[in-house]
Amino acid sequence: MAKTPVFDVKDLRFTYRKSSIEAVAGISFKVHEGEIFGLLGPSGAGKSTTQKILTRLYTDYQGEIMYRGQNLKSYDNQYYEDIGVGFELPVHFSKLTGMENMKFFSELYRSRTEIEPLMERVGLLEDKDRLVGEYSKGMKMRLNFVRALLNNPNVLFLDEVTNGLDPKNARIIKDAIREFKNNGGTVFLSTHLMNDVEELCDRVAFIRRGEIVEIATPRELKIKHGQREVNVEYFDNGKTKQATFALDGIGENEQFMALLKDKTIETIHSGETSMDEIFIAVTGEEVDA
Amino acid sequence: MHNFVPLFKGEMQRLVKYKILQIAFVVTLLWLAVLFLIGEDSVAQFVPLFIFMDATMMTVMLVGANLFYEKQENTLKTLLITPSGFAALMTSKFLSAIVLAFQSTAVISLFAYFLFDVTVSFGWLFMGVALITFMHTALGFLFTVFVKDFTGLLALLILYMFVFAFPSIFYALGVFGESAEVWLMFSPTHASLLLIEFAYGLDVRTVLLPIGAVYLLVVGVALIKWVVVPKYVETAVKE
Ligand SMILES: Nc1ncnc2c1ncn2[C@@H]1O[C@H](COP(=O)(O)OP(=O)(O)OP(=O)(O)O)[C@@H](O)[C@H]1O
Ligand SMILES: [Mg+2]
Numbered sequence: 001m002a003k004t005p006v007f008d009v010k011d012l013r014f015t016y017r018k019s020s021i022e023a024v025a026g027i028s029f030k031v032h033e034g035e036i037f038g039l040l041g042p043s044g045a046g047k048s049t050t051q052k053i054l055t056r057l058y059t060d061y062q063g064e065i066m067y068r069g070q071n072l073k074s075y076d077n078q079y080y081e082d083i084g085v086g087f088e089l090p091v092h093f094s095k096l097t098g099m100e101n102m103k104f105f106s107e108l109y110r111s112r113t114e115i116e117p118l119m120e121r122v123g124l125l126e127d128k129d130r131l132v133g134e135y136s137k138g139m140k141m142r143l144n145f146v147r148a149l150l151n152n153p154n155v156l157f158l159d160e161v162t163n164g165l166d167p168k169n170a171r172i173i174k175d176a177i178r179e180f181k182n183n184g185g186t187v188f189l190s191t192h193l194m195n196d197v198e199e200l201c202d203r204v205a206f207i208r209r210g211e212i213v214e215i216a217t218p219r220e221l222k223i224k225h226g227q228r229e230v231n232v233e234y235f236d237n238g239k240t241k242q243a244t245f246a247l248d249g250i251g252e253n254e255q256f257m258a259l260l261k262d263k264t265i266e267t268i269h270s271g272e273t274s275m276d277e278i279f280i281a282v283t284g285e286e287v288d289a
Numbered sequence: 290m291h292n293f294v295p296l297f298k299g300e301m302q303r304l305v306k307y308k309i310l311q312i313a314f315v316v317t318l319l320w321l322a323v324l325f326l327i328g329e330d331s332v333a334q335f336v337p338l339f340i341f342m343d344a345t346m347m348t349v350m351l352v353g354a355n356l357f358y359e360k361q362e363n364t365l366k367t368l369l370i371t372p373s374g375f376a377a378l379m380t381s382k383f384l385s386a387i388v389l390a391f392q393s394t395a396v397i398s399l400f401a402y403f404l405f406d407v408t409v410s411f412g413w414l415f416m417g418v419a420l421i422t423f424m425h426t427a428l429g430f431l432f433t434v435f436v437k438d439f440t441g442l443l444a445l446l447i448l449y450m451f452v453f454a455f456p457s458i459f460y461a462l463g464v465f466g467e468s469a470e471v472w473l474m475f476s477p478t479h480a481s482l483l484l485i486e487f488a489y490g491l492d493v494r495t496v497l498l499p500i501g502a503v504y505l506l507v508v509g510v511a512l513i514k515w516v517v518v519p520k521y522v523e524t525a526v527k528e
Contacts, residue, residue: 055370057526077291077372091367093358095306104302107295108371147367 004069006155006186007031007054012063014046014053023049025210026063036177036187038201040194042283046210047190048088051159054188055085081110084153088160088190090140091147094133098124098143101132102150109151118146122172137164145173149180156180159190174199194276208283225278228270230256235264292373293380300385307358309351310389316347317393321400332405336397337485340414343393344421345481346446352386352429353442360433365525375522379513383426390422391415410488417484417502424477424505427512434520453478474500477508 007030014024024046031037039047052058054065056072056079065072067079092101102115119125122142132140141164148156158177162170177200181187191197197204198218206213216224228247233240245256247270259265304310320339324332359365368378398414401407432445453476459465460473473479480501487493 052526057366057369077374080370080372083370085367085370087363087366089363091363093303093306093364094362096303100302100306104295104299105367105371107298108292108368108373110372 003033005030005032005066006068007188008064008066008069009054010064010066012050012053012061012065014049014058014061016049022210024053024061027205027207027210027212028063029205029212029215031186031188033186034181034184035202036181036189036200038197038204039188039190039207040192040197040201040204040279041207042192044209045192045207045283047192047207048159050207051085051157051188051190055083055157081151082153083155083157084148084151086144086148086156086158086161088163090132090137090144092132092140092143095131097129098132098135098139099128101143102146105147106150111152113150113152115146115150118149121176122146123169138166138169141165142169142173145176153185155186155188157188157190160192161189162191162193162196194279206279206282214282221278221282225281231267231269232256232259233266233268234259235266240266290374290377290380292371293377296368296373296377296381297384300381301388303355304385304389307355309354310392313347313351313389313393314396316343317396320393320397324397324401324405329405332401333407333489336401336407336409337482337489337491340394340397340418341421341478341482341485343397344390344418344485345425345478346450347393348386348390348422348425349429349432349446349449350442351389352382352426353433353439353446355382355385356430356433357439357442360524365521369522369526375518379517383423386426386429387419387422390418394418408490410490413488414485417481417488420502420505420509421481421484424481424509424512427509427517428477430517430521431512434516434524450478457482470494470497471500474504477505480504 009030010028012024012027013022015022027046027050029037039050041047049058053061054072056075059073067075072079092098093104096104098119099115102119106112106115116125116128119128122145124139124142124146127135127139132143135143141161145158145161148158156177161173161177165173174196177187177189187200189196189201201218203215203217204221205215214221230245230247230250232243232245234243235241243255243259245253250256320343324335324339327335365378369375394414398407398409398411402409428449429442432442432449436442436445456465456473456476457479460470460479474483474497483493483497483501484505487495487498
């Protein structure tokens with residue numbers, strides 16, 4: 001028998017008051033224990049709304065959400081002992097220090113983890129006694145991440161975690177997410193960044209205008225939508241030109257061979273379709289930079 | 290009331306860190322300064338009025354300041370995803386507002402008592418101020434939910450004070466006749482002032498006191514139930 005999923009969501013719908021369209025328009029998915037599940041979609045697709053429903057900030061939804069085999073609505077506030085939530089925007093008291101913030105929130109949980117090692121992990125230890133108001137955007141986002149882990153949760157919700165982070169800090173956070181998973185945690189990750197999904201997610205759901213277009217593993221997506229090809233840039237008649245060939249059977253491709261023999265090759269790349277291109281193919285929309 | 294203690298501790302810590310307590314204290318000192326200027330002869334008349342102003346207007350403003358910071362910094366959202374009960378969240382806010390009001394009430398009343406011999410029943414005074422602050426904290430929530438910024442809050446507050454001051458002024462001028470004072474109990478400001486005046490042993494019709502007290506309580510509870518809880522959470526979760 002298959003293990004009970006952490007989340008089993010069926011035909012979830014949600015409409016904001018004063019709005020005529022459904023922000024979440026009938027989505028169904030499962031999140032399994034120990035996986036990193038990505039919700040990927042363009043701006044306004046309904047990712048944050050879905051996260052807010054799963055974290056019970058919005059309760060007047062339609063459809064069914066089962067958490068570990070029981071209706072989410074049947075849980076009391078102890079549900080929050082079990083989950084950690086990282087919001088899309090900074091959520092801290094700016095006139096308290098980073099450490100004061102974390103201490104305050106930590107005291108609201110029964111299970112607590114040590115704060116300093118977490119701060120150290122994300123490179124905030126040195127700034128722990130500075131006011132959060134003096135933090136940079138990236139520092140605040142890293143503090144959000146620490147905040148989400150304070151209660152040593154089993155399930156981690158992360159909304160655009162790498163938002164505002166430089167590559168080095170994005171790497172630190174991604175490594176920490178993977179470590180969380182390796183220790184048995186389950187992650188629900190919302191993002192519009194292909195990069196995050198490709199590096200982290202075991203499965204990804206593409207969401208667009210409140211609907212899930214496709215759910216697959218990053219690998220499956222590449223195989224399904226990807227094309228294996230070789231791109232060549234070569235010098236010809238005083239100009240740089242470009243040609244693309246299928247990777248399969250390239251050794252017998254005469255045109256390709258002729259090019260190699262006769263022209264000055266400038267660059268040559270074997271390309272798999274990038275996740276960005278798959279994103280466009282699946283959602284029909286451009287990825288935000 | 291899960292987590293009430295750490296939440297209340299947090300509220301108090303923030304009153305200090307956001308300098309709200311300090312500002313409240315400076316305002317208290319200003320009241321004292323004015324009492325000095327007024328001079329011994331009329332101090333007894335003004336003390337109840339100053340405590341009234343502090344428990345009503347200052348409460349609304351300080352609650353507003355607190356809530357605007359909260360809105361701006363998105364902090365309620367992150368409290369809502371902790372195991373804390375909503376009742377505990379609310380109680381900690383109301384109680385911290387009452388602490389603020391008690392601070393100034395204590396300083397003003399003790400000051401007047403020891404320096405100008407203005408006697409008072411401290412028991413009635415603090416009960417009255419607790420009730421007045423409770424209702425005006427709820428009012429502060431109400432105003433904050435409906436306006437965009439602090440200026441908007443001030444405008445509403447001034448409007449509120451004016452609108453409800455008029456009946457009291459007309460009454461004092463004798464326009465309505467004495468029997469009309471029962472109806473004035475439905476002015477929260479009039480009811481508030483009466484409770485404080487009673488504690489100061491001024492000539493107040495005691496039958497009106499329970500009406501005023503119950504009214505303040507009912508308005509406070511009604512605001513919490515129908516406005517504060519639903520609207521406040523909605524605005525907090527939005528962004
Ligand atoms: N508080 C609100 N009131 C009304 N409509 C809202 C509210 N919040 C979001 N929406 C609408 O709901 C839809 C989904 O928004 P949501 O914030 O879930 O998108 P998202 O996928 O998280 O986008 P982003 O990548 O920009 O964060 C959008 O059309 C948005 O305009
Ligand atoms: Mg979002």
